[in-house]
Amino acid sequence: MKTSIWHHTADKQPDKSGYYVAYKSYSMGDDSTNVGYYYYSAGANSWRDSSIHSAHYANVYYWSDADPEAWVNADPPLTKRPRAVAANPALEIAWNNIQEAIRQYEIVKALT
Numbered sequence: 001m002k003t004s005i006w007h008h009t010a011d012k013q014p015d016k017s018g019y020y021v022a023y024k025s026y027s028m029g030d031d032s033t034n035v036g037y038y039y040y041s042a043g044a045n046s047w048r049d050s051s052i053h054s055a056h057y058a059n060v061y062y063w064s065d066a067d068p069e070a071w072v073n074a075d076p077p078l079t080k081r082p083r084a085v086a087a088n089p090a091l092e093i094a095w096n097n098i099q100e101a102i103r104q105y106e107i108v109k110a111l112t
Helices: 068-074 089-111
Strands: 006-008 018-024 034-041 046-048 060-064
Touching (some): 034 060
Antiparallel strands (some): 018 034
């Protein structure tokens, strides 16, 4: 399972223009919420449904640097990939440290 860190658009916007996995909320003329690929224009500091100039604006609340398309290309289905060798304890410890750091960040963020 791949995980990613989500950013609130009020706290951080992407560094460059491009498509990002994002959560879109309700906005004028759009009564639906959705998670999908949305285009961020760094020059205009705005989100749209696509990169074309006349695309509708998207009311994005959360976005992620995650790139699921790259994950799919790098991680073939279980039936086609070789069986993993032994688990690596160092990777498990490192992953647990990351999870704990995120948990502590969320606590500090909630308190400030």
